[in-house]
Amino acid sequence: LHANQLNFSGGPGALPQAVLDEVQQSIQCVPETGLSILGISHRSDWFEQVVFELERNVLSLMGLGSDYKVLLLQGGATQQFTMVPMNFLGRHDGAHADYLDTGYWSAKALPDARIQGDIRVAWSGRSENYARLPEDHELLLSPSASYLHYCSNETVEGLQFNRVIGLPGVRRVCDMSSDFLSRPGQYDQFDLMYAHAQKNLGPSGVTLVVIKRELLEQVPKGLPSFLDYREQARANSILNTPPVFAIYVVLLATQWIRQTIGGLDAMGEINQSKAACLYRVIDQSDGFYRCRVAHDDRSIMNVAFSLPDPGLQAHFLAESALLGFSGLAGHRSVGGLRASLYNGLELAAAEHLAEFMSDFAQRNG
């Protein structure tokens, strides 16, 4: 396999080869326009159609109807940490929102949200070192919260929810940056979902927000237009110059999921198989490889694991790099190892890594 196909990076991550091939061609010339994608106006009819088709693809893949709007924003997922409370916390007396603190990224959303008002933590896994996700009965959810915010997949720790969290009647907001369009789900249970492109869908520079249209009516007056979901929706995501190139790549990725893969059920099965082959090696290694997260909460996107000592870990990284693998070091905040298995990474690559891991364990165990 080519180095691009053995890219297990946590993000920006591997993209499908077919998408890369089309992107390469588009740098010279997008067939329909005769122009390079890097020089096409965001005010062209062609680009308007790109945005339109991308929105249609996302809604159709997620099984959502026209009561949802797709926005293409900048500022990464991090900007959503501010925009969500700025737009939806509310300004009434006692206005508050519930947040789950389940790992590095959901915790990162807290300080920015607190600048906007009263943010309550309905459950925190911090004292247990983020080794598991909560059970429903542990959640201190408020029925009068303006919304609940949580992260469906904790990229750093490798924890993933397999159910929808929250109280009926309280809006659900979810950071899906590391598992967006990677598996089927009950997406109509959410009021706002956001995800940056650079893991499952494209390069960095664009963040997708899928929002229930009725929520747009609740945005308070007086926000800076760039940070106002309603203004962004009114402008169909072309409020200012958007990242045309990144958006085009995301369009190609959604076409690939629809046409080549066959939708989210098929995508989910492939992603499940990729994760299963790595967890199998970990579980059968007699403790050589360790996965510290609770079994039921294991992520199929980010397989985080470690070796008994740092020397072996360095050895693992060096040997795997010689074979063409990359991106296997754990996040700088936790160390260890991590294999990220985003949509663009093929099953063959995960199998190849599993073989290497078995072999490495046999030689060093």
Ligand code: PMP
């Ligand atoms: N949320 C999650 C789940 C993430 O994994 C990341 C980054 N890896 C972020 C938010 C921050 O995203 P960005 O760098 O686009 O602001």
